[in-house]
Amino acid sequence: MDLYEAVKSRRAVRGFADRPVPREVLERVLSAAAWSPSGSNLQPWRVYVLTGEPLAELKKRAGERVAAGDAWDEREYEMYPTALKSPYRERRSAFGKERYKSLGVAREDWEGRQRAASGNWQCFGAPAALFCYIDRDMGLPQWADLGMYLQTVMLLLRAEGLHSCPQMAWSVYRKTVAEIVHPPDDLVLFCGMSIGFENANVDYIRTGRAPLEETVTFVESSALRSHAA
Ligand SMILES: Cc1cc2nc3c(=O)[nH]c(=O)nc-3n(C[C@H](O)[C@H](O)[C@H](O)COP(=O)(O)O)c2cc1C
Numbered sequence: 001m002d003l004y005e006a007v008k009s010r011r012a013v014r015g016f017a018d019r020p021v022p023r024e025v026l027e028r029v030l031s032a033a034a035w036s037p038s039g040s041n042l043q044p045w046r047v048y049v050l051t052g053e054p055l056a057e058l059k060k061r062a063g064e065r066v067a068a069g070d071a072w073d074e075r076e077y078e079m080y081p082t083a084l085k086s087p088y089r090e091r092r093s094a095f096g097k098e099r100y101k102s103l104g105v106a107r108e109d110w111e112g113r114q115r116a117a118s119g120n121w122q123c124f125g126a127p128a129a130l131f132c133y134i135d136r137d138m139g140l141p142q143w144a145d146l147g148m149y150l151q152t153v154m155l156l157l158r159a160e161g162l163h164s165c166p167q168m169a170w171s172v173y174r175k176t177v178a179e180i181v182h183p184p185d186d187l188v189l190f191c192g193m194s195i196g197f198e199n200a201n202v203d204y205i206r207t208g209r210a211p212l213e214e215t216v217t218f219v220e221s222s223a224l225r226s227h228a229a
Pocket of ligand 1: 012166167207
């Protein structure tokens with residue numbers, strides 16, 4: 001698959017087919033993703049892969065917590081700034097609107113939204129998932145390394161005909177994940193990622209992106225003159 005096609009066809013898929021992902025495919029993808037860059041080649045990602053019985057057990061335990069209305073685990077990092085300013089606030093709200101519209105859930109329907117969110121903890125039906133941790137000593141640049149690594153994984157999954165959904169949602173049930181993967185205490189769970197073949201019968205609305213000028217500035221030589229002292 002052409003790289004541009006992989007980038008453009010990657011999206012957060014929230015409906016997976018009941019079709020297993022071969023172990024050798026996961027190994028091929030994760031071996032290649034190890035070539036992702038990281039500052040001073042620290043390779044700060046620490047990944048646990050779940051399929052089969054361990055993943056089924058995780059979904060079961062998480063499902064029980066959701067059903068019991070169990071409180072979320074205390075946070076080890078904030079997912080978003082408490083007060084999102086413009087333009088991020090508007091982008092987040094547009095995303096929420098589109099997502100609930102695709103599910104036919106009204107914005108004020110709190111229960112419907114909870115139901116939609118609970119799909120996270122069933123990995124949206126995916127037969128495989130990974131959980132990406134980082135050492136708690138690491139700083140912002142190493143967290144950025146994790147992002148590069150995870151995007152590389154997601155693009156390689158596209159090359160294999162697979163889809164994915166990165167999920168910070170798992171961080172709120174991090175203790176349940178830890179019961180299954182037994183990470184050392186010095187690791188923090190950044191996110192999970194559901195992996196599998198897409199269930200083409202699940203509706204979705206493709207997210208948009210801000211126009212290039214909003215996020216990218218080509219600095220022209222005229223700028224040198226206009227900013228000259
Ligand atoms: C770090 C990260 C965490 C995310 N966490 C979740 C999540 O917990 N649940 C979910 O459904 N989507 C999650 N997403 C998916 C985003 O909502 C999605 O990437 C974004 O809306 C853009 O849509 P697209 O990926 O389909 O292009 C996450 C994405 C990233 C990069």
